[in-house]
Amino acid sequence: AKFEDDKVARVDLENENGSFVFKKDGEAWTGTLKKDKIERFDEAKVKDLLRAYKTLTAEDYGDGKSDADTGLDKPAATLTFTMKEGDPVKLLIGKTSSGESRFVKKDGGSQVFVISSWAAGWGVAKAEKFQKAEEKKDDKDKKDKDKKDDKKKDEKKK
16 A cells, blocks of 8 residues: 555544544544544544555565455455545455464455554554543542642632
């Protein structure tokens, strides 16, 4: 796959965790899973996904392997990049090859590639991968206390 990430208008990801849709709205990305907004959605994660795929290179090839051998007969995930102009780029992600690396091919293509675990991980991601880290209770309590202390200082100044 090769595309410019700023030319992408939408990313659709289908995997065992559901149907994700990421849309570019002006300069910002929005994210949904099964038509519901993703809680604590972090648009930086979509940018990471785009970075992983915009100049995707193979670390190996699946030459001589059937779609059944690679899992591309029943993909673990499909990832579609819809461009502002031009044809979409649709990738099928199959079984693991070695470690966390996975087989992949372009929809309609015949060449099977093996992609890195980092890129493959975005294809089989759960919703948590697209969320901001949850604040720990201790951190939240400290922030609340700091705000109260600041407010008291401001009141004393008056």
